[in-house]
Amino acid sequence: EQYCEEGMTGTYNAFERDGKTIAHGGYSSQIVTDQKYVLHISEKLDLKAVAPLLCAGITTYSPLRYAKVGKGTKVGIIGLGGLGHMGLKFAASFGAEVTLISSSASKEKDAKRLGAHHFLLSSDVKAMKKYSSYFDVLLNTVSANHDYSPYLKLLDLNGTMLIVGIPAQAPVVRPFDILTNRRSITGSSIGGIKETQEMLDYCAEKNIVSDVELIPIQEINAAYDRMTKNDVRYRFVIDLKSLG
Structure with missing residues (x-):
């Protein structure tokens, strides 16, 4: 999707390229498609747990790879839901130091189970200040309306916030929070066939599923x-x- 100059064709109750034919999505037991769009799934992986990898999985894998997340990278995952839990698993498997950032204290135990090294409660003012200018990369998976600025302050010099969550309302971004430390905001939309196959192969190797x-x-x-x-x-x- 990142490289499609003419725009992607949605397959979930959207229209095909002719603008008339409805693409009914994946709620079916059989499908006929061009072999260019077929992916290989390892027998090592549980199929039911693989299904979300084709959306939430590649949506988080792609930007983390683009940001070259690896050993020594300090990564903050904002939100622990369908996207966040996959971003957490991938970032940890890449060797990064991972902190799960959530507005809910009840998420801490699960965050640690999924691979987080640290947990940061976003409503804790003192804790947020402690992590000021700390992270190299933030993966923002939150789709609820929220202010970006408190999170931007957590980024170190040349740090980047990767946006994959889609709030209904335009987020609040204060220019000074970007100018400081030369921070940046970038977005990412799902991923292409080649990268999705790369992700599936990686998941089979590392035994990662949803x-x-x-x-x-x-x-x-x-x-x-x-x-x-x-x-x-x-x-x-x-x-x-x-x-x-």
């Missing part, structure tokens, strides 16, 4: 209600066998 809850399609409305209340750890996956 944390999921498998549900029958008959429970989709209840699952949606739970999702709106942030009651999912960390992705729902529909068991298509339940269609029969």
Whole structure:
């Protein structure tokens, strides 16, 4: 998606290139597609836990690779949800020093289980000040409306905030918080086929998958209600066998 100059073609209830044919998405048991868009999934990986890798996985893998995150990099993951938990797993596996930043203290235990070295409560003013100008990279996965400025202050010289969460409202960004330390903000949108295959191969090598809850399609409305209340750890996956 990063390199498509004409714009990507969405496959989730969007239109094909002709502007008329509806792309119905992935809620089906069979699909016919061009071989250029087929990915190989290792038998080592649990299929139900692989499904979210094709969205949340590549959405976080791609910008972290672009930012050259590795051993010695200080990374802050903002938000622990479907995107955040994958960003956390990848950053830790790359050898970075990873801090999970959340507005909820209840997320600390899970953050440490998933590989975080540190936990930072964003509502703790003293703790946030302690981490001022600390991080090389911040991966912002939060889709709720929020002010970017308190997080930008956490970036060190030439630090970058990678945006993958999409708030409904335009975020607050104070120019001085970018001018200081020559900080930058950049975005990233999912990823292409080549990089997605690279990610899947890496996941097979490192045994990385998403944390999921498998549900029958008959429970989709209840699952949606739970999702709106942030009651999912960390992705729902529909068991298509339940269609029969």
